[in-house]
Amino acid sequence: MTLKQTIYMALAVAFLVIGVHQSIVVGVLESYWIIMLSFIFLMLFRMDKPKR
Structure with a gap:
């Protein structure tokens, strides 16, 4: 795992943790963008393949 992948993860x-907490406190609609940021970083982690 590269440094970039570690940062993405x-x-x-x-x-995700912040998004779940905010979902409990203020609701899902107010914290949707935080959860989507988590999803974006997860996809960046999956797409970043080290060159062999």
């Missing part, structure tokens, strides 16, 4: 997990 850490950001995805962090935004």
